[in-house]
Amino acid sequence: MPEVEHEPDYRFTLANERTVLAWLRTSLALMAAGVAVVQFVPLLGRPAVREATGLGFTVLSVVTAIAAVLRWRTVQRAMRRGRPLPGSATVWVVAAGLAATGLVVCVMMLAGP
Secondary structure, eight states: OOOOOOOOOHHHHHHHHHHHHHHHHHHHHHHHHHHHHHHHOTTSSOHHHHHHHHHHHHHHHHHHHHHHHHHHHHHHHHHHHTOOOOOOOHHHHHHHHHHHHHHHHHHHHHHOO
């Protein structure tokens, strides 16, 4: 038997939408960082390390965008069914990815050209 769904309060729906848009802005910023590292920082570190760092930012961008949409859909479904909101590991994944990429950037800066 399918679960009964009810239209949630529009304020919660709009808050959920604002959240997914914030995550998508974060994804876009990560993609821009990936392009910037590869294209506009030619003297920072070895080319292979720089390209790997740019790729890391870009992969993190894709993961963030996909996770944002999946989270939005899951939260919307939970609200419609009157269920508790599910937990999410997205913040931890993005934080770990940023920390790892940030450490690589620090090493590149300290190592010089």
